[in-house]
Amino acid sequence: MGCSASLPDRSSSGRLVGPNSENGGASDAKNLRVKLVLLGDSGVGKSCIVLRFVRGQFDPTSKVTVGASFLSQTIALQDSTTVKFEIWDTAGQERYAALAPLYYRGAAVAVIVYDITSPDSFNKAQYWVKELQKHGSPDIVLALVGNKADLHEKREVPVQDGIEYAEKNGMFFIETSAKTADNINQLFEEIAKRLPRPAVSSTQNP
């Protein structure tokens, strides 16, 4: 490529960089791009929440997630901004936590999911909250989600517990059901509303 003649000088090149996804939220004020990571114990329904949100489907016998899987979905807000969620759905088993930093690093949003019928999964959720408070981006938006709300007769984690814990940690809390699609869209819309909007000038330069 004979492009040497038109090479810009080094100092200006940094500004020309387009989608630097340091915070996963770099984009213009009207079209946000957001890296979102789902964390939580195995089998709480992380993949089901994503599938419900992105494809509108629910499969009671979904596959085990190995490592992580990726899906993206764009929603439009009332103020005519669009938000493109780049969703990393991680594996739930404890030992995969070793790989989690790979996915939550640089994420603008972390959705921590537990199963309202399983106190263990609620404990696990608290572990993830602590880990993210320590090692996530400082301005990360945290959401605590109690899934499987349709199984209320088997409930073992009271709503109040979730609300209190979320309040204490400055998180957004919601109970959802991927099975009935209850609150799934609301979850992502609420998250979108809470995102820090980029300033008008989006230049970031060392």
Place this chain on the structure above:
Amino acid sequence: MLLSLLSKRSLEADSRDAYGFALRPQHVQTYREYSHIYKEEEEERSNKWKNFLEHVEKSSELCSPEKAHKEELQAEATEQKAETVPESGEEGNDTSSGKSVSGCSSERDPEKELQHSKETEKSKVQTWTLIRSSLSSIENMMSFRVRKGKIMKDKQIIVDKDHLPSEAASLGGASEDDVEEDVCFSDALNDSPDAFTAENSASDGFSDVVKVAGEVEAMGGGVPNSVQGIGTEEAEEAVANGAPPEPFFPWKLELESLVHGGVPTDLRGEVWQAFVGVKARRVERYYYELLAQETNTTESVDKDNSSGVPRKWRRQIEKDIPRTFPGHPALNEEGRNSLRRLLLAYARHNPSLGYCQAMNFFAGLLLLLMPEENAFWTFVGIIDDYFDGYYTEEMIESQVDQLVFEELVRENFPKLVNHLDYLGVQVAWFTGPWFLSIFVNMIPWESVIRVWDVLLFEGNRVMLFRTALALLELYGPALVTTKDAGDAITLLQSLAGSTFDSSQLVLTACMGFLAITETRLQELRDKHRPAVLAVVEERSKTGQVWKDSKGLASKLYSFKHDPIVTEEKNTTEEGTTDGYVSHLKSGSRNLDELLSGTSVDSEVDSLPELQDQVIWLKVELCRVLEEKRSAVLRAEELETALMEIVKLDNRRELSARVEQLEKEVAELQQALADKTEQEAAMLKVLMWMEQEQKVTEDARINAEQEVAAQKNAVHVLQEKYDKAMSSLTEMEKRVKVAESMLEATLQYESGQAKALKSPRAATTQGNTKKLGILSFGLGWRDRNKGASDLKSPSEQREPSSPKDKTGEEEKGNAK
């Protein structure tokens, strides 16, 4: 062996492939197209394999006539031997089953299978099936590898005790759990053949442990003539016949190319077992012991028995069983029970590892291809050997492999990596799942299985790397066109998911990346492992997860984003460890040299302590990061330059277009001028024509006027004529009157003449004259009557003359 139970109909019913796995709706059509190709390939390869196996068998007969004799007695080229454990403690009696299958044509008798499974259901008896003897040569070859591997592993364990905490932990575990380690150690530690004295004290069922150890010894050339079991006779013979430590298999290359072409479906289960060296790994009754322990603990359900599988793994396995190939027709109640037994048995076999998600898929796949116990030993081979350290609590090796792979990608696809860096995509985001799942659920099944064919044959993870590189080679060009991270990953996922051309994938992997060898990978792993270990150690020490400021691996992941911190680190490090830095700088100034890892190992070894290694690596890392940063900058520059070029290109294109358009416009204008000229000419013609028309009109009017004038004239003439006629009639009337008067006169005269006859002679003469005139007038009158009313001028004139005449007559009369 669940696969053979599938009925064709159930597969077709809900869009599943030939292995019974669900197809994504968008892939159903493509799969159908490819299924014909698969079928053709399958035919071709089963012929090839058949020829190959016959050939190998002949050559091995030549080598060991004794064996050939034995096989003649068996009278069948292939034989499947099944044994049920509680019945027979000794290994494979030739008479045990007689369920023989001819050659490689491998049509399994469905009835037999049915019987088989019924048996299993009834008594919950597990079956151990030997593979057909035609494959035993392959098995023998692979068995050497297994034994060699074991020795290596033992040495490694002794040497690297500190480096592999999980391994070390398992050594100190409960006694019963250490069977595998016993196997490994007995050969390394026992130098005397005394070990074999335990052979016949089979009360605890572990005599085979010793037996395996014996085999290893034999391979080392130690104990020649003791034959432990009838079932393993071939292997034993090959060893006992004074085989060299690394025997030569002339057909190995041929086999390799066959494996690259794929293993025939009906042979696959057995060939895989042969590749993994199941026979050499197997410890008789071991699996049933594990299962027996399991049933004991399930009886005392909630007790967290120390020898039992820890509750968390049992729970995890229970959670995952229904989520393993959900809806697969073979994973019914019975299939799931097999899966559960296998996973629990493994968790018990290797308690330090236990259970890790992804293992459920591997176990499920193996159970589709082979009987349960065979699947267990194959599984053990894959997890403990091929993927040693991969699925352990810390997943150290898998993290190391990701770093190694990233380096390889940077080396092989600089352009792609630049683009991914630009988008903020990390290679490990998508390759992590690829590696951990060995591509299960990531690419179409036919491709998964073809990759496994090669992977299991090679006995290491090289194929994993090659396949991943092949996928990037195939789809890199498409990835470079993406505009953001999400699009890139979505695109790659969907492209990988539609890699139906399995032959292309395997060939690209095997032929395109020959430079990726196990030695190379080991070098790179050794280079990257300290970084991962340091992080893991730190994590376990502090009980914290990933401390960003110190964690090396985490920094490697994030260095791109906080270059300042890195630089600071760089300077401080250089300040504090002057000696090492200067020493190392000379050794690895060249980045390429560093990356190739050739000079690194020796230097690592020469460093006195791990801590120093860590510091040194940090420094090196910082340097590499710096390099990378500048590379990234350069990439950005190139990107902008490219954009500009593209823009310029656009401009040129546009101007060309404008020119063309202008030309067109000019042409059109010319045409327009021509047209106007034509129009003017036409107008002229039109005007002329109009004038002409006017003239004609005038002429016409004149003509009309003339006509009118003529008519007038005619009219006038008519009037004159009428007048003339009327005067004529009047004249005629007068004539009549005159005639009558004349007659009257004549009559009078005649009356007088009679009276005056004689005297008057002279007068008579005069009278005759008079009479002459009169008679002339009468004659004329008659003539005129006959000539009717013709309008001739002569006639018109006539009346005047008679008038004159009559006038004369009257005059004459009057006289």
